[in-house]
Ligand SMILES: O=C(O)CCC(=O)C(=O)O
């Protein structure tokens with residue numbers, strides 16, 4: 432079986448609704464990071480190994496910067512579709528706008544959302560005009576850099592534990608190189624259309640694991656729906672809700688780091704369900720930063736459990752399986 436097919440087969444089995452179950456999602460305090468590095472690294476590692484999802488507080492990105500990024504995101508998605516369609520998703524490059532185009536292997540139906548992806552080297556022609564949306568490009572690029580910094584801190588802790596140099600992942604995700612392929616994704620899940628509410632099989636985002644090393648997810652209080660299922664509990668179909676909090680970053684390990692760690696750091700299933708009839712039915716926004724190693728980086732595992740593969744080849748196969756149209 433090919434290196435990536437394994438993940439796809441897992442995903443294809445994940446379409447069931449299942450039930451809810453409480454699990455502890457740890458909140459890890461990054462305050463005084465350099466002085467507390469050892470303690471934080473232990474907490475991150477334990478949370479990653481036990482549940483695979485954790486939240487960060489005092490992560491260093493000012494609340495005002497997060498608020499501004501969300502405000503710009505809302506303004507972007509409020510542009511007419513005809514304007515956004517001038518900046519379409521570029522095939523295989525995780526850059527540009529799409530709407531209802533992501534079909535997850537777990538569900539076979541399009542996610543009920545639109546998204547705009549920012550991947551630095553591929554943005555030519557994809558930024559809306561300053562006249563249409565003043566300050567958007569500068570705000571989102573600054574936010575992308577802030578998210579990158581937090582992601583590299585977390586990855587530096589994992590590098591220590593995996594026996595890599597502390598700056599191993601920072602070099603692997605170097606934004607100055609043309610092969611940079613980390614992505615900031617702005618997400619808008621549509622307000623629930625009452626006519627479609629009861630249609631089975633429609634998810635805001637179907638069950639999946641992320642393809643990357645590490646995902647940082649910014650959510651808004653009151654806009655819930657994210658649920659997680661640790662891979663080791665896959666057969667139980669017991670999903671745990673993540674309560675959004677403006678001040679936290681929710682993190683999960685992706686498949687790339689799972690492979691790179693010889694499966695010591697597990698990636699986890701997650702999905703975004705539609706609200707229950709008594710819950711908020713309005714639009715939901717989130718911002719996801721996907722740390723994915725530069726294209727030319729060779730993913731070689733400490734024990735050699737998996738054959739080496741470039742980060743480019745690894746990612747391409749997963750993207751192709753999710754976006755038939757692009
Ligand atoms: O919007 C969310 O809360 C989750 C998004 C997500 O899992 C993804 O885009 O990979």
Ligand SMILES: [Fe+2]
Pocket residue numbers: 639640641646701
């Ligand atoms: Fe995800």
